[in-house]
Amino acid sequence: VEVDYDYDALKGTITRESIAAGPPSIWRYRELLPIEGDVAVGHHVGFTPLIRSQNLAEELGVRELWIKNDSVCHPTWSFKDRVVAVAVTRAKEFGFDTVACASTGNLANSVAAHAAEARLKSYIFIPADLEQGKIVATLVYQPTLVAVEGTYDEVNRLCSEVSDKYRWAFVNINIRPYYSEGSKTYGYEILEQLGWRAPAHIVVPCAGGSLITKIWKAIREFVTLGLIERSATKMYAAQAAGCGPIVTMVKNDTDVLTPVRPNTIAKSLAIGNPADGYYAYRVVKDSGGYGEHATDEEIVEGMLLLARTEGIFTETAGGVTVAVTKKLIETGVIPRDESIVISITGNGLKTPDVLSERLETHV
DSSP: OOOOOOHHHHTTTOOHHHHHTSOSSGGGGGGGSSOOSOOOSOTTOOOOOEEEESHHHHHHTOSEEEEEEGGGOTTTSBTHHHHHHHHHHHHHHHTOSEEEEEOSSHHHHHHHHHHHHHTOEEEEEEETTOOHHHHHHHHTTOOEEEEESSOHHHHHHHHHHHHHHSOOEETTTTTHHHHHHTTHHHHHHHHHHTTSOOOSEEEEEOSSSHHHHHHHHHHHHHHHTTSSOOOOOEEEEEEETTBOHHHHHHHHTOSOOOOOOOOSSOGGGOOSSOTTHHHHHHHHHHHTOEEEEEOHHHHHHHHHHHHHHHOOOBOHHHHHHHHHHHHHHHTTSSOTTSEEEEEEOBBGGGOGGGGTTTSOOOO
C-alpha cells in the first residue's frame, strides 16, 4: 500500500520559499506527509546536518562528499524518529491509545519515547539478543518490553499475529504505509540542504528496505513539484555480508528475494526477510545504482574511519555505509569526481560493544 498525493493541487502551494519558512524539523514538509490535523509529537525531529566532508573525502580520494548525519536526530539519535513521529501522530488521529512495534533496536527507542510524549501506552517487541545499550535506551521510557527468543523476522511474525488480536497501532505493521512516509523527509532535507539540487550518488544502509525507497520517492516528488531539476541520481544499497538479501538481489540481477538468517554485528540491519526488499531492489535498478556487502571487520573499520576523519561516532549501520562507499569508490562503481551523499542513520553510543576489543582504554 502506497500513500498518494494530489500533486497538481500541491504545485500551487508548496514552494522553496514556503518550505524554507517552515519549522526546522520534518514538519516543514507536512503537506507531503499523511497527517490531517495538528502535529501530535516530534515537534523537533529532523533537519539534521548535511556536512561537507573534507577529511573523509580526501581519504577516499573523491571531490565532493556529503554526510547526512542522523546520528544527532532528536530525540533518540536515529532516523527512526522521523518515521515514528509521523506514525504516532497518525495513530492519534485514528484514535489508538496504544502503539507497538517489532524492532532491531532503534525503532524500539523511538516508539517508546514518542509514546511517552503522546501519553500513549506502548508495547515493544525485540529479539532477546539485542544490544544492552538499546534495551536500556528503551526501558527508560517505561514501555512494556517483550524480549523474544528468535530473529527479528520471527519477532515480526509474532507481532503480525498480535496485531490481529489487539487494537494496537503497530507502527511498522498495520500503519506501516504512514510510518514509512516519514523517511521521505531524510531525502527532502538532502535536496534542500544541497541548495535545491540532487546529488549524483546516494549510499543508503538497508534493513527492511523502506529508507532507500522513500529517499527515491522524495526526489521524484520534488521533481514533480518543480522544486528541483530533473535528477539522474543513482541509489546504492549497503548491507552487512551476514544479512544482505537486498544486495544479493542486486548483484544477481533478480527480483526474487531469498530470505536469510542474520549473522552480523549490525543488528539494526539484521532483517533477513525485508518487507520492502523487492521495492528497494527496483529503486537501485531503476536509478542505475548498485549494491555491496560489508563484512563485520569492514563494518568496524568503517565506524573507526568516520570517527577518525570526521569526528562522527556512528553505530554499526553507519559503519556498513562507510565501508560500502569505500568499496564502491575503489572499484570505480562510483566515480571520484561526482557528488556523493552517504547516509549515517544512527549514533555510535547505541552500539559501543562492537568496538570495545578494538580500542585501547589508556596509554
